[in-house]
Amino acid sequence: MHIVGVIPARYASTRLEGKALKDIHGKPMIQYVYELARRAKCLADVIVATDDVRIQKAVEGFGGRVAMTSSQHVTGTDRVAEVAANLDADVVVDIQGDEPLLDPMVIDECILPFSWNPPAEIATVMKRVPEESSYSDPAVVKVVHDLSGRALYFSRSLLPFPRNRTADFKVYEHLGVYAFTKDALLKFSRLAPTSLELIEGLEQLRALEHGMAIHVVETRCQCELVSVDTPADLERVRQIMAASANKKGTE
Numbered sequence: 001m002h003i004v005g006v007i008p009a010r011y012a013s014t015r016l017e018g019k020a021l022k023d024i025h026g027k028p029m030i031q032y033v034y035e036l037a038r039r040a041k042c043l044a045d046v047i048v049a050t051d052d053v054r055i056q057k058a059v060e061g062f063g064g065r066v067a068m069t070s071s072q073h074v075t076g077t078d079r080v081a082e083v084a085a086n087l088d089a090d091v092v093v094d095i096q097g098d099e100p101l102l103d104p105m106v107i108d109e110c111i112l113p114f115s116w117n118p119p120a121e122i123a124t125v126m127k128r129v130p131e132e133s134s135y136s137d138p139a140v141v142k143v144v145h146d147l148s149g150r151a152l153y154f155s156r157s158l159l160p161f162p163r164n165r166t167a168d169f170k171v172y173e174h175l176g177v178y179a180f181t182k183d184a185l186l187k188f189s190r191l192a193p194t195s196l197e198l199i200e201g202l203e204q205l206r207a208l209e210h211g212m213a214i215h216v217v218e219t220r221c222q223c224e225l226v227s228v229d230t231p232a233d234l235e236r237v238r239q240i241m242a243a244s245a246n247k248k249g250t251e
Contacts (some may be wrong), residue, residue, distance in 0.1 A: 003111060003179075004089040006067075007033055007096035008076030009097035015229050020097050020132070020160040022188050022234055024239055027062075029228060030055065032063045032100035040107035043093065049083045064200045074193075075203045081189035084182055090114075092185050098228040100237055102177070104223040109167070110179045113215035120215040121184035122207060124151070124174040125221050135171055139229070141202060143174040143216060151214040154202050172218070175225060178204070188212065 009020040009030050016022070027219045030048060036167040037046045048059045052070040059066040069231035073079045077094055084092045091114055095106055097222065106125050126143050138156035145151050153159060154174055162169050194209040196202075209212055228234050 001090040001111075001114060002044055002088065003042050003091045003093060003248070004082050004084075004087055004165070005037045005093040005095050005107065006080040006095045007037060007044040007046065007048045009048055009050045009052075009055050010076075011050075011055060012141065013229075015233060016053075016198050016234065019052075019228055019234070021058055022228070024100060024234070024238055027196065028058050028235075029100050029234075030059060030097055031062045033095065033097050033102065034059065036100075036102050036104055037095050037107060039104040040093075041104070042108050042111050043090075046095075047083060048097070049079045051079070057121070063094075064133070066157050076205055077164070077185075078162075078189050081147070081185050084185050087182070089182050092180050092182055094180070094185075096176040096227065099225060101223060101240065103219050103223050103225075106175060106177055106219050109217050109219050109221075109243045110139070110177050112217055114179065114181070120189070121181050122212060123179045123215045123217065124204070125175045125177050125219050126216050127221065129173045131173040134173070141226075142189075143172050145216045149215050149217070151204075151208065151216050153177075154200070156200055156202070157158040172215075172216075174204075175219065176227065184204040184212065219250065226232055 011189045013019050022030045048066045049069050051069050056066050058212040067083045069079050069082045104224040113123040135158045136192050143154045144159045175221050191210050194206045226237050
Protein backbone atom coordinates (compact mmCIF):
# COMPACT_ATOMS: atom_id res chain seq x y z
CA MET A 1 0.00 0.00 0.00
CA HIS A 2 1.11 3.53 -0.74
CA ILE A 3 0.21 5.59 2.34
CA VAL A 4 0.48 9.37 2.65
CA GLY A 5 -0.01 11.50 5.75
CA VAL A 6 -1.71 14.89 5.42
CA ILE A 7 -1.70 17.45 8.24
CA PRO A 8 -4.46 20.08 7.97
CA ALA A 9 -3.39 23.41 9.47
CA ARG A 10 -5.25 26.70 9.41
CA TYR A 11 -4.34 30.02 10.96
CA ALA A 12 -7.81 31.27 11.90
CA SER A 13 -8.49 28.98 14.86
CA THR A 14 -11.29 30.47 16.94
CA ARG A 15 -9.92 29.64 20.40
CA LEU A 16 -6.20 30.08 19.70
CA GLU A 17 -5.52 32.03 16.53
CA GLY A 18 -2.38 31.02 14.69
CA LYS A 19 -1.86 28.00 16.92
CA ALA A 20 0.00 26.07 14.20
CA LEU A 21 2.79 28.66 14.45
CA LYS A 22 2.87 29.01 18.23
CA ASP A 23 6.39 28.67 19.57
CA ILE A 24 7.25 25.62 21.66
CA HIS A 25 10.85 25.76 22.85
CA GLY A 26 12.12 27.39 19.69
CA LYS A 27 10.04 25.63 17.03
CA PRO A 28 6.51 26.22 15.70
CA MET A 29 3.97 23.60 16.76
CA ILE A 30 3.37 22.45 13.18
CA GLN A 31 7.05 21.50 12.90
CA TYR A 32 6.76 19.11 15.86
CA VAL A 33 3.74 17.42 14.29
CA TYR A 34 5.42 17.18 10.89
CA GLU A 35 8.63 15.71 12.30
CA LEU A 36 6.72 13.17 14.39
CA ALA A 37 4.65 12.12 11.38
CA ARG A 38 7.81 11.64 9.31
CA ARG A 39 8.92 9.07 11.90
CA ALA A 40 5.88 6.85 11.29
CA LYS A 41 7.05 3.69 9.54
CA CYS A 42 3.96 3.38 7.34
CA LEU A 43 4.05 6.79 5.65
CA ALA A 44 5.70 7.25 2.27
CA ASP A 45 5.24 11.02 2.45
CA VAL A 46 3.87 13.77 4.70
CA ILE A 47 2.19 16.96 3.48
CA VAL A 48 0.89 19.98 5.37
CA ALA A 49 -2.40 21.26 3.92
CA THR A 50 -3.07 24.93 4.61
CA ASP A 51 -4.78 28.01 3.22
CA ASP A 52 -2.43 30.49 4.89
CA VAL A 53 0.80 31.86 3.44
CA ARG A 54 2.32 32.28 6.91
CA ILE A 55 1.99 28.57 7.58
CA GLN A 56 3.22 27.78 4.08
CA LYS A 57 6.40 29.81 4.63
CA ALA A 58 7.01 28.25 8.05
CA VAL A 59 6.71 24.71 6.69
CA GLU A 60 8.95 25.44 3.73
CA GLY A 61 11.38 27.07 6.15
CA PHE A 62 12.01 23.84 8.03
CA GLY A 63 12.11 21.80 4.81
CA GLY A 64 8.60 20.38 4.93
CA ARG A 65 6.25 19.73 2.05
CA VAL A 66 3.15 21.92 1.87
CA ALA A 67 0.03 22.13 -0.33
CA MET A 68 -2.14 25.23 -0.53
CA THR A 69 -5.90 24.66 -0.30
CA SER A 70 -9.16 26.56 -0.41
CA SER A 71 -10.02 28.87 2.49
CA GLN A 72 -13.67 27.75 2.32
CA HIS A 73 -13.28 24.38 4.04
CA VAL A 74 -15.34 23.92 7.20
CA THR A 75 -13.39 20.93 8.55
CA GLY A 76 -9.83 19.70 8.47
CA THR A 77 -10.90 16.49 6.76
CA ASP A 78 -12.35 18.49 3.87
CA ARG A 79 -8.97 20.20 3.53
CA VAL A 80 -7.22 16.82 3.54
CA ALA A 81 -9.61 15.54 0.87
CA GLU A 82 -8.73 18.42 -1.47
CA VAL A 83 -5.07 17.44 -1.28
CA ALA A 84 -5.84 13.71 -1.52
CA ALA A 85 -7.76 14.17 -4.76
CA ASN A 86 -4.45 14.85 -6.52
CA LEU A 87 -2.38 12.19 -4.74
CA ASP A 88 -1.31 8.78 -5.98
CA ALA A 89 -2.19 7.05 -2.71
CA ASP A 90 -4.09 3.98 -1.58
CA VAL A 91 -4.57 5.24 1.99
CA VAL A 92 -4.51 8.79 3.35
CA VAL A 93 -3.89 9.46 7.03
CA ASP A 94 -5.45 12.64 8.45
CA ILE A 95 -3.07 13.82 11.22
CA GLN A 96 -4.25 16.67 13.43
CA GLY A 97 -1.93 19.69 13.34
CA ASP A 98 -2.52 20.50 17.01
CA GLU A 99 -1.09 17.24 18.45
CA PRO A 100 2.61 18.02 19.08
CA LEU A 101 2.96 15.11 21.54
CA LEU A 102 1.65 12.51 19.09
CA ASP A 103 3.59 9.24 19.11
CA PRO A 104 4.40 7.98 15.58
CA MET A 105 3.32 4.55 16.81
CA VAL A 106 -0.29 5.76 16.83
CA ILE A 107 -0.12 6.50 13.10
CA ASP A 108 1.27 3.04 12.38
CA GLU A 109 -1.46 1.45 14.50
CA CYS A 110 -4.15 3.41 12.70
CA ILE A 111 -3.46 1.73 9.36
CA LEU A 112 -3.61 -1.85 10.70
CA PRO A 113 -7.29 -2.42 9.76
CA PHE A 114 -6.42 -1.95 6.08
CA SER A 115 -4.62 -5.31 6.16
CA TRP A 116 -7.56 -7.13 7.75
CA ASN A 117 -9.94 -9.37 5.83
CA PRO A 118 -12.09 -7.66 4.73
CA PRO A 119 -10.01 -4.47 4.82
CA ALA A 120 -11.32 -1.26 6.35
CA GLU A 121 -12.31 1.87 4.46
CA ILE A 122 -11.90 4.16 7.50
CA ALA A 123 -9.89 3.55 10.66
CA THR A 124 -9.02 5.47 13.81
CA VAL A 125 -7.46 4.94 17.24
CA MET A 126 -8.65 4.90 20.84
CA LYS A 127 -7.00 4.88 24.25
CA ARG A 128 -8.39 3.75 27.60
CA VAL A 129 -9.28 6.59 29.98
CA PRO A 130 -8.01 5.64 33.47
CA GLU A 131 -8.96 8.84 35.29
CA GLU A 132 -12.61 9.15 36.28
CA SER A 133 -12.15 12.93 36.38
CA SER A 134 -12.00 12.81 32.57
CA TYR A 135 -15.24 10.87 32.14
CA SER A 136 -17.37 14.00 32.17
CA ASP A 137 -14.89 16.24 30.31
CA PRO A 138 -16.45 17.21 26.94
CA ALA A 139 -12.98 17.79 25.51
CA VAL A 140 -12.32 14.05 25.93
CA VAL A 141 -14.23 12.42 23.07
CA LYS A 142 -15.41 8.92 23.97
CA VAL A 143 -16.01 6.01 21.62
CA VAL A 144 -17.75 2.64 21.89
CA HIS A 145 -17.43 -0.15 19.34
CA ASP A 146 -18.99 -3.48 18.42
CA LEU A 147 -17.43 -6.91 18.87
CA SER A 148 -15.66 -6.69 15.52
CA GLY A 149 -14.02 -3.35 16.35
CA ARG A 150 -16.31 -1.07 14.35
CA ALA A 151 -17.31 2.19 16.02
CA LEU A 152 -20.89 2.36 17.24
CA TYR A 153 -20.82 5.98 18.42
CA PHE A 154 -18.57 8.88 19.40
CA SER A 155 -19.65 11.43 21.99
CA ARG A 156 -18.49 14.20 24.26
CA SER A 157 -20.73 12.62 26.92
CA LEU A 158 -19.77 9.56 28.96
CA LEU A 159 -19.94 6.33 26.93
CA PRO A 160 -21.03 3.84 28.10
CA PHE A 161 -23.02 5.16 31.05
CA PRO A 162 -22.33 2.82 34.03
CA ARG A 163 -25.89 2.06 35.09
CA ASN A 164 -24.46 -1.31 36.14
CA ARG A 165 -20.73 -0.96 36.71
CA THR A 166 -19.51 -4.46 35.96
CA ALA A 167 -15.91 -5.65 35.77
CA ASP A 168 -16.06 -5.01 32.01
CA PHE A 169 -16.73 -1.28 32.40
CA LYS A 170 -14.10 0.67 30.47
CA VAL A 171 -14.07 4.13 28.95
CA TYR A 172 -12.10 4.83 25.78
CA GLU A 173 -10.96 8.18 24.43
CA HIS A 174 -10.93 8.70 20.69
CA LEU A 175 -7.59 9.99 19.43
CA GLY A 176 -7.88 12.35 16.47
CA VAL A 177 -5.99 10.38 13.84
CA TYR A 178 -7.98 8.98 10.90
CA ALA A 179 -6.98 6.81 7.98
CA PHE A 180 -9.12 6.50 4.85
CA THR A 181 -8.84 4.72 1.57
CA LYS A 182 -8.62 7.48 -1.00
CA ASP A 183 -12.05 6.58 -2.38
CA ALA A 184 -13.65 6.59 1.08
CA LEU A 185 -12.12 9.99 1.89
CA LEU A 186 -13.41 11.58 -1.29
CA LYS A 187 -16.84 10.02 -0.70
CA PHE A 188 -16.89 11.33 2.88
CA SER A 189 -15.96 14.85 1.77
CA ARG A 190 -18.92 14.92 -0.63
CA LEU A 191 -21.44 14.01 2.07
CA ALA A 192 -23.53 16.74 3.64
CA PRO A 193 -23.02 17.45 7.38
CA THR A 194 -25.47 15.49 9.52
CA SER A 195 -27.61 16.20 12.56
CA LEU A 196 -25.54 14.33 15.15
CA GLU A 197 -22.32 15.72 13.70
CA LEU A 198 -23.58 19.27 14.23
CA ILE A 199 -25.03 18.56 17.69
CA GLU A 200 -21.87 16.93 19.06
CA GLY A 201 -19.40 18.93 16.97
CA LEU A 202 -17.76 15.68 15.81
CA GLU A 203 -17.31 15.23 12.07
CA GLN A 204 -16.71 11.46 12.32
CA LEU A 205 -20.40 11.08 13.13
CA ARG A 206 -21.14 12.11 9.55
CA ALA A 207 -19.56 8.86 8.38
CA LEU A 208 -21.57 6.76 10.84
CA GLU A 209 -24.84 8.51 10.03
CA HIS A 210 -24.29 7.80 6.35
CA GLY A 211 -23.56 4.13 7.05
CA MET A 212 -19.79 4.19 6.57
CA ALA A 213 -17.97 1.82 8.94
CA ILE A 214 -15.09 3.13 11.08
CA HIS A 215 -12.73 0.51 12.53
CA VAL A 216 -11.14 1.38 15.86
CA VAL A 217 -7.74 0.18 17.10
CA GLU A 218 -6.69 0.39 20.76
CA THR A 219 -3.27 1.99 20.97
CA ARG A 220 -0.36 0.59 22.93
CA CYS A 221 1.00 4.12 23.36
CA GLN A 222 1.41 5.14 27.01
CA CYS A 223 2.43 8.74 26.36
CA GLU A 224 0.35 11.74 27.36
CA LEU A 225 -1.40 13.29 24.38
CA VAL A 226 -2.65 16.88 24.45
CA SER A 227 -4.68 18.59 21.73
CA VAL A 228 -3.76 22.28 21.73
CA ASP A 229 -7.01 24.25 21.57
CA THR A 230 -6.41 26.95 24.20
CA PRO A 231 -3.50 28.96 25.69
CA ALA A 232 -3.69 26.66 28.72
CA ASP A 233 -3.22 23.60 26.49
CA LEU A 234 -0.22 25.24 24.85
CA GLU A 235 1.40 25.95 28.21
CA ARG A 236 0.75 22.39 29.34
CA VAL A 237 2.53 21.03 26.27
CA ARG A 238 5.50 23.32 26.91
CA GLN A 239 5.70 22.04 30.49
CA ILE A 240 5.47 18.39 29.45
CA MET A 241 8.22 18.84 26.85
CA ALA A 242 10.44 20.70 29.31
CA ALA A 243 9.98 18.00 31.94
CA SER A 244 10.77 15.30 29.37
CA ALA A 245 13.93 17.13 28.26
CA ASN A 246 15.06 17.56 31.88
CA LYS A 247 14.46 13.87 32.57
CA LYS A 248 16.54 12.82 29.56
CA GLY A 249 19.27 15.22 30.62
CA THR A 250 19.65 13.51 34.00
CA GLU A 251 19.65 9.95 32.66
